[in-house]
Amino acid sequence: MTGRVEGKVAFITGAARGQGRSHALRLAQEGADIIAVDICESIPGMEKYYAGATEEDLAETVRQVEALDRRIVARKADVRDYPALKAALDEGVAELGHVDIVSANAGIFAFGEQSQLVEDAEWEMVNDINAKGVWHTAKAVIPHLIEQGTGGSIILTSSTAGLKGTPNVVAYTASKHAVVGIMRTLALELAPHRIRVNTVHPTSVNTDMIQNEATYRLFMPDNPHPTKEEAAPIFVGINALPIPWVEPVDISNAVLFLASDEARYVTGTELKVDAGYTVK
Amino acid sequence: MGRVEGKVAFVTGAARGQGRSHALRLAQEGADIIAVDLADHIPNIDYPSSTEEDLAETVRQVEALDRRIIATKTDIRDRDAMKAAIDDGVAQLGKLDIVVANAGICVIADWENTSVDVWNQTIGTNLTGAWNTLQLTTPHLIANGGGSIILTSSAAGIKGLPFLSAYVVSKHGVVGLMRSYATELAEYNIRVNTIHPTGVNTPMGTLGGGAFGPLLEAHPKLGGMLANLLPIEITEPVDQSNAVLFLASDEGRYVTSLELTVDAGNTQF
Numbered sequence: 001m002t003g004r005v006e007g008k009v010a011f012i013t014g015a016a017r018g019q020g021r022s023h024a025l026r027l028a029q030e031g032a033d034i035i036a037v038d039i040c041e042s043i044p045g046m047e048k049y050y051a052g053a054t055e056e057d058l059a060e061t062v063r064q065v066e067a068l069d070r071r072i073v074a075r076k077a078d079v080r081d082y083p084a085l086k087a088a089l090d091e092g093v094a095e096l097g098h099v100d101i102v103s104a105n106a107g108i109f110a111f112g113e114q115s116q117l118v119e120d121a122e123w124e125m126v127n128d129i130n131a132k133g134v135w136h137t138a139k140a141v142i143p144h145l146i147e148q149g150t151g152g153s154i155i156l157t158s159s160t161a162g163l164k165g166t167p168n169v170v171a172y173t174a175s176k177h178a179v180v181g182i183m184r185t186l187a188l189e190l191a192p193h194r195i196r197v198n199t200v201h202p203t204s205v206n207t208d209m210i211q212n213e214a215t216y217r218l219f220m221p222d223n224p225h226p227t228k229e230e231a232a233p234i235f236v237g238i239n240a241l242p243i244p245w246v247e248p249v250d251i252s253n254a255v256l257f258l259a260s261d262e263a264r265y266v267t268g269t270e271l272k273v274d275a276g277y278t279v280k
Numbered sequence: 281m282g283r284v285e286g287k288v289a290f291v292t293g294a295a296r297g298q299g300r301s302h303a304l305r306l307a308q309e310g311a312d313i314i315a316v317d318l319a320d321h322i323p324n325i326d327y328p329s330s331t332e333e334d335l336a337e338t339v340r341q342v343e344a345l346d347r348r349i350i351a352t353k354t355d356i357r358d359r360d361a362m363k364a365a366i367d368d369g370v371a372q373l374g375k376l377d378i379v380v381a382n383a384g385i386c387v388i389a390d391w392e393n394t395s396v397d398v399w400n401q402t403i404g405t406n407l408t409g410a411w412n413t414l415q416l417t418t419p420h421l422i423a424n425g426g427g428s429i430i431l432t433s434s435a436a437g438i439k440g441l442p443f444l445s446a447y448v449v450s451k452h453g454v455v456g457l458m459r460s461y462a463t464e465l466a467e468y469n470i471r472v473n474t475i476h477p478t479g480v481n482t483p484m485g486t487l488g489g490g491a492f493g494p495l496l497e498a499h500p501k502l503g504g505m506l507a508n509l510l511p512i513e514i515t516e517p518v519d520q521s522n523a524v525l526f527l528a529s530d531e532g533r534y535v536t537s538l539e540l541t542v543d544a545g546n547t548q549f
Contacts, residue, residue: 184548187545187548188509188545191509191510191545192511194511196510239466240462240466240467240536240537241471241534241536242466243534246534250531250534253526253531254532254535257526257531262519262523262526263523263542264519265478265510265512265515265519265542265543265544266523266540266541267509267548268509268545268547268548271535271538271540272535272538273532274534274535275534276462276463279459279462280463
Protein backbone atom coordinates (compact mmCIF):
# COMPACT_ATOMS: atom_id res chain seq x y z
CA MET A 1 0.00 0.00 0.00
CA THR A 2 1.35 3.41 -1.00
CA GLY A 3 2.06 5.80 1.82
CA ARG A 4 0.12 9.02 2.04
CA VAL A 5 3.26 11.11 1.37
CA GLU A 6 5.18 8.47 -0.57
CA GLY A 7 8.23 9.81 -2.37
CA LYS A 8 8.07 13.27 -0.85
CA VAL A 9 10.83 14.95 1.17
CA ALA A 10 9.99 16.87 4.34
CA PHE A 11 12.11 19.56 6.01
CA ILE A 12 11.45 19.67 9.76
CA THR A 13 12.88 22.07 12.34
CA GLY A 14 13.13 21.12 16.01
CA ALA A 15 13.25 17.47 14.98
CA ALA A 16 15.41 16.07 17.78
CA ARG A 17 12.50 15.19 20.05
CA GLY A 18 8.89 16.00 20.97
CA GLN A 19 6.53 17.06 18.22
CA GLY A 20 9.33 17.49 15.67
CA ARG A 21 10.53 13.91 16.04
CA SER A 22 6.95 12.70 15.95
CA HIS A 23 6.32 14.59 12.69
CA ALA A 24 9.47 13.09 11.17
CA LEU A 25 8.40 9.58 12.13
CA ARG A 26 4.77 9.93 11.07
CA LEU A 27 5.77 11.35 7.67
CA ALA A 28 8.44 8.67 7.28
CA GLN A 29 5.88 5.95 8.13
CA GLU A 30 3.85 7.26 5.20
CA GLY A 31 6.76 7.21 2.80
CA ALA A 32 8.64 10.54 3.11
CA ASP A 33 12.36 11.13 3.43
CA ILE A 34 13.39 13.71 6.01
CA ILE A 35 15.68 16.70 6.34
CA ALA A 36 15.93 17.36 10.07
CA VAL A 37 17.48 20.22 12.00
CA ASP A 38 17.62 21.00 15.69
CA ILE A 39 19.66 23.35 17.85
CA CYS A 40 20.59 20.40 20.10
CA GLU A 41 21.51 22.71 22.94
CA SER A 42 20.08 24.13 26.12
CA ILE A 43 19.37 27.73 25.23
CA PRO A 44 20.80 30.31 27.64
CA GLY A 45 17.87 31.80 29.52
CA MET A 46 15.70 28.69 29.09
CA GLU A 47 17.35 26.46 31.69
CA LYS A 48 14.96 27.63 34.42
CA TYR A 49 12.05 26.24 32.38
CA TYR A 50 13.26 23.00 30.83
CA ALA A 51 16.42 21.52 29.31
CA GLY A 52 17.07 21.75 25.58
CA ALA A 53 17.32 18.84 23.19
CA THR A 54 20.67 17.13 22.73
CA GLU A 55 22.71 15.72 19.87
CA GLU A 56 21.83 12.27 21.22
CA ASP A 57 18.15 13.14 20.80
CA LEU A 58 18.69 14.07 17.15
CA ALA A 59 20.69 10.89 16.62
CA GLU A 60 17.75 8.94 18.03
CA THR A 61 15.40 10.59 15.52
CA VAL A 62 17.82 9.53 12.78
CA ARG A 63 17.88 5.98 14.11
CA GLN A 64 14.07 5.77 14.25
CA VAL A 65 13.55 7.19 10.75
CA GLU A 66 16.16 4.82 9.32
CA ALA A 67 14.45 1.94 11.10
CA LEU A 68 11.45 2.76 8.90
CA ASP A 69 13.69 2.34 5.82
CA ARG A 70 13.51 6.00 4.96
CA ARG A 71 16.44 8.33 4.38
CA ILE A 72 17.21 11.25 6.68
CA VAL A 73 19.73 14.09 6.56
CA ALA A 74 20.09 15.58 10.05
CA ARG A 75 22.08 18.68 10.96
CA LYS A 76 22.66 20.61 14.15
CA ALA A 77 21.40 24.10 13.27
CA ASP A 78 19.80 27.04 15.04
CA VAL A 79 16.73 28.52 13.27
CA ARG A 80 17.99 31.98 14.35
CA ASP A 81 21.16 31.48 12.29
CA TYR A 82 19.91 31.86 8.72
CA PRO A 83 23.14 30.87 6.91
CA ALA A 84 23.45 27.71 9.01
CA LEU A 85 19.78 26.83 8.52
CA LYS A 86 19.98 27.40 4.78
CA ALA A 87 23.19 25.36 4.52
CA ALA A 88 21.55 22.45 6.35
CA LEU A 89 18.51 22.56 4.07
CA ASP A 90 20.59 22.92 0.90
CA GLU A 91 22.71 19.91 1.87
CA GLY A 92 19.57 17.90 2.51
CA VAL A 93 18.05 18.86 -0.83
CA ALA A 94 21.32 18.06 -2.61
CA GLU A 95 21.36 14.59 -1.05
CA LEU A 96 17.65 13.74 -1.23
CA GLY A 97 16.91 15.48 -4.53
CA HIS A 98 14.05 17.81 -3.65
CA VAL A 99 11.88 19.18 -0.86
CA ASP A 100 8.07 19.11 -0.86
CA ILE A 101 6.90 19.51 2.73
CA VAL A 102 8.03 21.96 5.38
CA SER A 103 7.24 21.70 9.07
CA ALA A 104 8.38 24.87 10.86
CA ASN A 105 8.09 23.30 14.28
CA ALA A 106 11.04 24.55 16.34
CA GLY A 107 9.93 26.69 19.25
CA ILE A 108 10.39 27.47 22.91
CA PHE A 109 7.96 28.23 25.72
CA ALA A 110 8.98 30.84 28.28
CA PHE A 111 6.38 32.10 30.70
CA GLY A 112 5.38 33.02 34.20
CA GLU A 113 5.65 36.79 34.49
CA GLN A 114 3.05 39.48 34.00
CA SER A 115 3.81 41.42 30.84
CA GLN A 116 5.28 44.48 32.55
CA LEU A 117 7.88 42.26 34.26
CA VAL A 118 9.15 40.43 31.17
CA GLU A 119 12.77 41.26 30.35
CA ASP A 120 13.74 42.38 26.85
CA ALA A 121 16.17 39.48 26.61
CA GLU A 122 13.40 36.95 27.16
CA TRP A 123 11.08 38.69 24.66
CA GLU A 124 13.84 38.68 22.05
CA MET A 125 14.84 35.06 22.67
CA VAL A 126 11.25 33.80 22.32
CA ASN A 127 10.36 35.89 19.30
CA ASP A 128 13.70 35.23 17.59
CA ILE A 129 13.15 31.48 17.76
CA ASN A 130 9.36 31.20 17.43
CA ALA A 131 8.66 33.94 14.87
CA LYS A 132 11.89 34.91 13.16
CA GLY A 133 12.96 31.25 13.08
CA VAL A 134 9.73 30.35 11.26
CA TRP A 135 10.31 33.15 8.77
CA HIS A 136 13.91 31.97 8.26
CA THR A 137 12.65 28.46 7.62
CA ALA A 138 10.22 29.69 4.98
CA LYS A 139 12.81 32.04 3.47
CA ALA A 140 15.28 29.19 3.06
CA VAL A 141 12.84 26.77 1.49
CA ILE A 142 10.66 28.93 -0.76
CA PRO A 143 13.27 29.27 -3.55
CA HIS A 144 13.56 25.47 -3.71
CA LEU A 145 9.79 25.03 -3.89
CA ILE A 146 9.33 27.68 -6.58
CA GLU A 147 12.22 26.38 -8.66
CA GLN A 148 10.96 22.80 -8.50
CA GLY A 149 7.60 23.96 -9.85
CA THR A 150 5.75 21.06 -8.27
CA GLY A 151 3.91 22.97 -5.55
CA GLY A 152 4.43 22.16 -1.91
CA SER A 153 2.97 22.28 1.57
CA ILE A 154 4.31 24.50 4.34
CA ILE A 155 2.97 23.84 7.83
CA LEU A 156 3.78 26.32 10.58
CA THR A 157 3.35 25.32 14.20
CA SER A 158 1.43 28.02 16.01
CA SER A 159 -0.52 27.30 19.21
CA THR A 160 -3.81 27.94 20.95
CA ALA A 161 -1.79 30.97 22.12
CA GLY A 162 -1.73 32.02 18.44
CA LEU A 163 -5.52 32.43 18.56
CA LYS A 164 -6.24 33.61 22.12
CA GLY A 165 -4.56 35.64 24.80
CA THR A 166 -2.69 33.75 27.50
CA PRO A 167 -2.07 35.50 30.82
CA ASN A 168 1.56 35.69 31.95
CA VAL A 169 2.81 34.33 28.61
CA VAL A 170 3.12 37.52 26.56
CA ALA A 171 6.25 36.83 24.51
CA TYR A 172 5.15 33.34 23.50
CA THR A 173 1.59 34.50 22.74
CA ALA A 174 2.89 37.35 20.57
CA SER A 175 5.27 35.02 18.75
CA LYS A 176 2.54 32.46 18.01
CA HIS A 177 0.16 35.18 16.74
CA ALA A 178 3.01 36.34 14.50
CA VAL A 179 3.20 32.86 13.02
CA VAL A 180 -0.42 33.24 11.85
CA GLY A 181 0.49 36.52 10.16
CA ILE A 182 3.41 34.85 8.41
CA MET A 183 1.14 32.01 7.28
CA ARG A 184 -1.54 34.32 5.87
CA THR A 185 1.01 36.38 3.96
CA LEU A 186 2.81 33.36 2.55
CA ALA A 187 -0.51 31.74 1.56
CA LEU A 188 -1.26 34.78 -0.61
CA GLU A 189 2.22 35.10 -2.07
CA LEU A 190 2.75 31.43 -2.84
CA ALA A 191 -0.67 30.31 -4.11
CA PRO A 192 0.20 31.04 -7.77
CA HIS A 193 2.98 28.44 -7.37
CA ARG A 194 0.55 25.89 -5.90
CA ILE A 195 2.40 26.10 -2.61
CA ARG A 196 -0.03 25.77 0.29
CA VAL A 197 0.62 27.34 3.67
CA ASN A 198 -1.29 26.46 6.84
CA THR A 199 -0.86 26.56 10.61
CA VAL A 200 -1.51 23.94 13.29
CA HIS A 201 -2.65 25.08 16.72
CA PRO A 202 -1.97 22.54 19.47
CA THR A 203 -3.28 22.70 23.01
CA SER A 204 -0.88 21.27 25.61
CA VAL A 205 1.12 18.40 24.09
CA ASN A 206 2.67 15.62 26.15
CA THR A 207 6.33 16.61 25.63
CA ASP A 208 9.19 17.97 27.74
CA MET A 209 8.00 21.52 26.94
CA ILE A 210 5.04 21.16 29.31
CA GLN A 211 5.98 18.15 31.42
CA ASN A 212 8.20 20.06 33.85
CA GLU A 213 7.89 21.61 37.30
CA ALA A 214 8.13 25.17 35.98
CA THR A 215 5.07 24.68 33.74
CA TYR A 216 3.09 22.94 36.49
CA ARG A 217 3.89 25.88 38.76
CA LEU A 218 2.23 28.24 36.24
CA PHE A 219 -1.02 26.63 37.38
CA MET A 220 0.02 25.96 41.00
CA PRO A 221 2.12 28.98 41.98
CA ASP A 222 2.11 28.12 45.69
CA ASN A 223 3.33 24.56 45.24
CA PRO A 224 7.16 24.43 45.31
CA HIS A 225 7.39 20.96 43.72
CA PRO A 226 4.19 20.22 41.79
CA THR A 227 3.94 16.79 40.16
CA LYS A 228 2.48 15.55 36.88
CA GLU A 229 -0.28 13.82 38.85
CA GLU A 230 -1.20 17.05 40.62
CA ALA A 231 -1.07 19.02 37.37
CA ALA A 232 -3.16 16.68 35.23
CA PRO A 233 -6.60 17.65 36.60
CA ILE A 234 -5.77 21.33 36.08
CA PHE A 235 -4.72 20.64 32.50
CA VAL A 236 -8.07 18.83 31.99
CA GLY A 237 -9.79 22.03 33.09
CA ILE A 238 -8.36 24.11 30.27
CA ASN A 239 -9.62 21.79 27.51
CA ALA A 240 -13.27 21.23 26.56
CA LEU A 241 -12.74 17.54 25.83
CA PRO A 242 -12.10 15.65 29.07
CA ILE A 243 -8.36 15.10 28.57
CA PRO A 244 -5.28 16.81 30.09
CA TRP A 245 -3.08 16.95 27.00
CA VAL A 246 -2.80 15.51 23.52
CA GLU A 247 0.00 13.27 22.28
CA PRO A 248 2.61 14.39 19.73
CA VAL A 249 1.10 11.98 17.18
CA ASP A 250 -2.18 13.91 17.28
CA ILE A 251 -0.38 16.97 15.96
CA SER A 252 1.56 14.81 13.52
CA ASN A 253 -1.67 13.42 12.07
CA ALA A 254 -2.82 16.98 11.36
CA VAL A 255 0.57 17.79 9.80
CA LEU A 256 0.31 14.61 7.71
CA PHE A 257 -3.14 15.56 6.45
CA LEU A 258 -1.96 19.05 5.46
CA ALA A 259 1.26 17.67 3.93
CA SER A 260 -0.48 15.05 1.81
CA ASP A 261 -2.33 15.44 -1.47
CA GLU A 262 -5.55 14.77 0.45
CA ALA A 263 -5.34 18.46 1.36
CA ARG A 264 -4.24 19.64 -2.09
CA TYR A 265 -6.72 22.54 -2.00
CA VAL A 266 -6.33 23.49 1.68
CA THR A 267 -4.42 26.73 2.15
CA GLY A 268 -4.62 29.61 4.61
CA THR A 269 -6.31 27.46 7.25
CA GLU A 270 -5.72 27.49 10.98
CA LEU A 271 -6.02 23.83 11.96
CA LYS A 272 -6.66 23.59 15.67
CA VAL A 273 -5.79 20.35 17.46
CA ASP A 274 -6.78 21.80 20.76
CA ALA A 275 -9.35 19.52 22.45
CA GLY A 276 -11.67 22.52 22.42
CA TYR A 277 -9.29 24.79 24.37
CA THR A 278 -10.16 27.82 22.24
CA VAL A 279 -13.94 27.42 22.57
CA LYS A 280 -13.74 27.95 26.32
CA MET B 281 -6.94 -1.59 8.31
CA GLY B 282 -9.11 1.30 7.20
CA ARG B 283 -8.92 4.68 8.85
CA VAL B 284 -12.54 4.44 10.07
CA GLU B 285 -12.72 0.64 10.22
CA GLY B 286 -15.76 -0.67 12.05
CA LYS B 287 -17.42 2.71 12.44
CA VAL B 288 -20.93 3.64 11.30
CA ALA B 289 -21.54 6.97 9.54
CA PHE B 290 -24.82 8.81 8.93
CA VAL B 291 -24.68 10.97 5.79
CA THR B 292 -27.41 13.36 4.63
CA GLY B 293 -27.76 14.34 0.97
CA ALA B 294 -26.05 11.10 0.07
CA ALA B 295 -27.67 10.42 -3.32
CA ARG B 296 -24.93 12.14 -5.32
CA GLY B 297 -22.30 14.90 -5.26
CA GLN B 298 -20.39 15.49 -2.05
CA GLY B 299 -22.73 13.29 0.00
CA ARG B 300 -22.16 10.23 -2.19
CA SER B 301 -18.44 10.95 -2.22
CA HIS B 302 -18.37 11.10 1.60
CA ALA B 303 -20.25 7.80 1.82
CA LEU B 304 -17.83 6.14 -0.59
CA ARG B 305 -14.65 7.57 0.96
CA LEU B 306 -15.74 6.52 4.45
CA ALA B 307 -16.78 3.09 3.16
CA GLN B 308 -13.40 2.67 1.42
CA GLU B 309 -11.83 3.18 4.82
CA GLY B 310 -14.03 0.62 6.53
CA ALA B 311 -17.24 2.37 7.62
CA ASP B 312 -20.83 1.22 7.18
CA ILE B 313 -23.26 3.89 6.05
CA ILE B 314 -26.70 5.19 6.94
CA ALA B 315 -27.75 7.40 4.04
CA VAL B 316 -30.67 9.77 3.52
CA ASP B 317 -31.59 12.03 0.64
CA LEU B 318 -34.69 13.93 -0.43
CA ALA B 319 -34.37 12.25 -3.85
CA ASP B 320 -37.23 14.29 -5.15
CA HIS B 321 -38.05 17.50 -6.97
CA ILE B 322 -36.84 20.71 -5.30
CA PRO B 323 -38.53 23.93 -6.45
CA ASN B 324 -36.65 27.17 -7.28
CA ILE B 325 -33.18 25.67 -7.87
CA ASP B 326 -31.31 26.08 -11.17
CA TYR B 327 -29.86 22.57 -11.24
CA PRO B 328 -31.48 19.13 -11.47
CA SER B 329 -32.76 17.59 -8.25
CA SER B 330 -31.36 14.27 -7.09
CA THR B 331 -33.42 11.16 -7.78
CA GLU B 332 -34.19 7.79 -6.25
CA GLU B 333 -31.98 6.30 -8.95
CA ASP B 334 -29.08 8.45 -7.68
CA LEU B 335 -29.60 7.15 -4.15
CA ALA B 336 -29.77 3.58 -5.46
CA GLU B 337 -26.46 4.16 -7.25
CA THR B 338 -24.86 5.26 -3.96
CA VAL B 339 -26.14 2.04 -2.39
CA ARG B 340 -24.71 0.01 -5.26
CA GLN B 341 -21.29 1.68 -5.01
CA VAL B 342 -21.04 1.30 -1.22
CA GLU B 343 -22.05 -2.36 -1.46
CA ALA B 344 -19.43 -2.86 -4.19
CA LEU B 345 -16.90 -1.91 -1.49
CA ASP B 346 -18.27 -4.74 0.68
CA ARG B 347 -19.70 -2.35 3.23
CA ARG B 348 -23.27 -2.25 4.48
CA ILE B 349 -25.59 0.65 3.76
CA ILE B 350 -29.11 1.51 4.89
CA ALA B 351 -30.53 4.18 2.58
CA THR B 352 -33.85 5.97 2.99
CA LYS B 353 -35.63 8.58 0.91
CA THR B 354 -36.02 11.24 3.61
CA ASP B 355 -36.47 15.00 3.80
CA ILE B 356 -34.15 16.40 6.50
CA ARG B 357 -36.83 19.03 7.24
CA ASP B 358 -39.27 16.28 8.30
CA ARG B 359 -38.31 15.47 11.88
CA ASP B 360 -40.52 12.39 12.22
CA ALA B 361 -39.15 10.87 9.03
CA MET B 362 -35.58 11.76 10.04
CA LYS B 363 -35.94 10.21 13.48
CA ALA B 364 -37.32 7.04 11.90
CA ALA B 365 -34.49 6.85 9.34
CA ILE B 366 -31.78 7.45 11.96
CA ASP B 367 -33.22 5.12 14.60
CA ASP B 368 -33.87 2.38 12.07
CA GLY B 369 -30.37 2.69 10.58
CA VAL B 370 -28.74 2.55 14.00
CA ALA B 371 -30.91 -0.44 14.97
CA GLN B 372 -29.77 -2.31 11.86
CA LEU B 373 -26.08 -1.36 11.94
CA GLY B 374 -25.75 -1.49 15.71
CA LYS B 375 -24.43 1.97 16.63
CA LEU B 376 -23.47 5.40 15.34
CA ASP B 377 -19.98 6.99 15.35
CA ILE B 378 -19.90 9.62 12.60
CA VAL B 379 -22.49 12.17 11.45
CA VAL B 380 -22.04 14.12 8.21
CA ALA B 381 -24.65 16.88 7.90
CA ASN B 382 -24.11 17.50 4.21
CA ALA B 383 -27.52 18.05 2.62
CA GLY B 384 -28.03 21.55 1.30
CA ILE B 385 -29.32 23.72 -1.51
CA CYS B 386 -28.10 26.89 -3.14
CA VAL B 387 -30.13 29.52 -4.98
CA ILE B 388 -28.49 32.52 -6.65
CA ALA B 389 -30.40 35.78 -6.44
CA ASP B 390 -29.53 39.36 -5.57
CA TRP B 391 -30.95 40.95 -2.46
CA GLU B 392 -34.14 42.29 -4.00
CA ASN B 393 -34.98 39.15 -5.94
CA THR B 394 -34.54 36.72 -3.04
CA SER B 395 -38.12 35.53 -2.51
CA VAL B 396 -39.68 34.61 0.79
CA ASP B 397 -40.00 31.06 -0.53
CA VAL B 398 -36.30 30.84 -1.36
CA TRP B 399 -35.34 32.33 2.01
CA ASN B 400 -37.51 29.90 3.97
CA GLN B 401 -36.53 26.94 1.83
CA THR B 402 -32.80 27.68 2.16
CA ILE B 403 -32.85 28.30 5.90
CA GLY B 404 -35.19 25.33 6.37
CA THR B 405 -32.95 22.93 4.51
CA ASN B 406 -29.41 24.16 5.17
CA LEU B 407 -29.80 25.30 8.77
CA THR B 408 -32.90 23.78 10.34
CA GLY B 409 -32.19 20.53 8.49
CA ALA B 410 -28.69 20.48 9.97
CA TRP B 411 -30.11 21.15 13.43
CA ASN B 412 -32.58 18.28 12.98
CA THR B 413 -29.68 16.05 11.95
CA LEU B 414 -27.62 16.93 15.01
CA GLN B 415 -30.37 16.90 17.59
CA LEU B 416 -31.73 13.55 16.41
CA THR B 417 -28.36 11.79 16.10
CA THR B 418 -26.72 13.07 19.28
CA PRO B 419 -28.48 10.60 21.64
CA HIS B 420 -27.00 7.74 19.61
CA LEU B 421 -23.50 9.26 19.78
CA ILE B 422 -23.80 9.69 23.54
CA ALA B 423 -24.94 6.06 23.84
CA ASN B 424 -21.89 5.11 21.77
CA GLY B 425 -19.54 6.84 24.22
CA GLY B 426 -18.40 9.50 21.75
CA GLY B 427 -18.29 10.39 18.11
CA SER B 428 -17.54 12.91 15.40
CA ILE B 429 -20.02 15.30 13.80
CA ILE B 430 -19.04 17.11 10.61
CA LEU B 431 -21.25 19.87 9.22
CA THR B 432 -20.86 21.12 5.69
CA SER B 433 -20.70 24.89 5.80
CA SER B 434 -19.03 26.83 2.97
CA ALA B 435 -16.58 29.60 2.21
CA ALA B 436 -19.88 31.50 2.41
CA GLY B 437 -20.04 30.46 6.08
CA ILE B 438 -16.92 32.53 6.81
CA LYS B 439 -17.30 35.54 4.55
CA GLY B 440 -20.10 37.20 2.63
CA LEU B 441 -20.46 36.16 -1.02
CA PRO B 442 -22.60 38.21 -3.39
CA PHE B 443 -26.05 37.18 -4.63
CA LEU B 444 -26.39 34.38 -2.12
CA SER B 445 -27.84 36.11 0.94
CA ALA B 446 -30.06 33.23 2.08
CA TYR B 447 -27.27 30.72 1.47
CA VAL B 448 -24.64 32.87 3.21
CA VAL B 449 -26.89 33.29 6.24
CA SER B 450 -27.70 29.58 6.39
CA LYS B 451 -24.01 28.63 6.17
CA HIS B 452 -22.99 31.16 8.84
CA GLY B 453 -25.76 29.65 10.95
CA VAL B 454 -24.20 26.23 10.53
CA VAL B 455 -21.02 27.58 12.17
CA GLY B 456 -23.06 28.76 15.15
CA LEU B 457 -24.69 25.36 15.37
CA MET B 458 -21.26 23.70 15.29
CA ARG B 459 -19.87 25.94 18.02
CA SER B 460 -22.88 25.42 20.29
CA TYR B 461 -22.83 21.65 19.94
CA ALA B 462 -19.01 21.48 20.26
CA THR B 463 -19.26 23.21 23.60
CA GLU B 464 -22.13 21.14 24.98
CA LEU B 465 -21.03 17.75 23.66
CA ALA B 466 -17.31 17.87 24.56
CA GLU B 467 -18.04 16.24 27.91
CA TYR B 468 -19.40 13.21 26.04
CA ASN B 469 -16.25 12.90 23.87
CA ILE B 470 -18.24 14.06 20.87
CA ARG B 471 -16.34 16.34 18.52
CA VAL B 472 -18.14 18.81 16.26
CA ASN B 473 -16.46 20.54 13.32
CA THR B 474 -17.32 22.26 10.02
CA ILE B 475 -15.83 22.01 6.56
CA HIS B 476 -15.87 25.05 4.29
CA PRO B 477 -15.69 24.15 0.59
CA THR B 478 -15.17 26.55 -2.26
CA GLY B 479 -16.83 25.49 -5.54
CA VAL B 480 -17.11 21.72 -5.92
CA ASN B 481 -17.54 19.77 -9.14
CA THR B 482 -21.12 18.55 -8.53
CA PRO B 483 -24.50 19.32 -10.16
CA MET B 484 -25.02 22.13 -7.62
CA GLY B 485 -21.51 23.49 -8.07
CA THR B 486 -21.39 23.44 -11.86
CA LEU B 487 -24.93 23.61 -13.28
CA GLY B 488 -26.26 26.03 -10.68
CA GLY B 489 -23.88 28.91 -11.41
CA GLY B 490 -25.44 30.34 -14.57
CA ALA B 491 -27.36 33.05 -12.77
CA PHE B 492 -24.08 34.59 -11.59
CA GLY B 493 -23.24 35.75 -15.14
CA PRO B 494 -25.55 38.74 -15.58
CA LEU B 495 -25.30 39.70 -11.91
CA LEU B 496 -21.50 39.84 -12.04
CA GLU B 497 -21.61 41.75 -15.31
CA ALA B 498 -23.80 44.33 -13.60
CA HIS B 499 -21.56 44.37 -10.48
CA PRO B 500 -18.03 43.54 -11.74
CA LYS B 501 -16.31 44.70 -8.55
CA LEU B 502 -17.72 41.69 -6.71
CA GLY B 503 -16.48 38.99 -9.07
CA GLY B 504 -13.15 38.60 -7.32
CA MET B 505 -14.90 37.43 -4.17
CA LEU B 506 -15.77 34.16 -5.91
CA ALA B 507 -12.20 33.50 -7.10
CA ASN B 508 -9.83 30.90 -5.69
CA LEU B 509 -6.35 31.82 -4.53
CA LEU B 510 -4.80 28.59 -5.80
CA PRO B 511 -4.79 28.43 -9.61
CA ILE B 512 -7.75 26.06 -9.92
CA GLU B 513 -11.33 26.55 -11.02
CA ILE B 514 -13.02 24.01 -8.83
CA THR B 515 -12.34 21.28 -6.27
CA GLU B 516 -13.47 17.68 -6.60
CA PRO B 517 -15.90 16.04 -4.17
CA VAL B 518 -13.12 13.74 -2.93
CA ASP B 519 -11.16 16.77 -1.70
CA GLN B 520 -14.02 17.56 0.65
CA SER B 521 -14.38 13.87 1.55
CA ASN B 522 -10.71 13.65 2.55
CA ALA B 523 -11.28 16.47 5.03
CA VAL B 524 -14.40 14.72 6.33
CA LEU B 525 -12.39 11.50 6.68
CA PHE B 526 -9.65 13.24 8.69
CA LEU B 527 -12.21 14.75 11.05
CA ALA B 528 -14.20 11.49 11.28
CA SER B 529 -11.20 9.30 12.01
CA ASP B 530 -9.31 8.89 15.25
CA GLU B 531 -6.52 10.95 13.65
CA GLY B 532 -8.73 13.91 14.53
CA ARG B 533 -9.59 12.60 18.01
CA TYR B 534 -8.76 15.88 19.74
CA VAL B 535 -9.97 18.22 16.98
CA THR B 536 -13.21 19.99 17.87
CA SER B 537 -14.88 23.31 17.07
CA LEU B 538 -12.66 23.68 14.01
CA GLU B 539 -13.63 25.47 10.82
CA LEU B 540 -11.66 23.47 8.26
CA THR B 541 -11.44 25.39 5.00
CA VAL B 542 -11.06 23.29 1.84
CA ASP B 543 -11.45 26.37 -0.27
CA ALA B 544 -8.30 26.77 -2.39
CA GLY B 545 -7.74 29.96 -0.39
CA ASN B 546 -11.06 31.61 -1.35
CA THR B 547 -11.57 33.04 2.13
CA GLN B 548 -8.05 34.56 2.14
CA PHE B 549 -9.18 37.14 -0.45
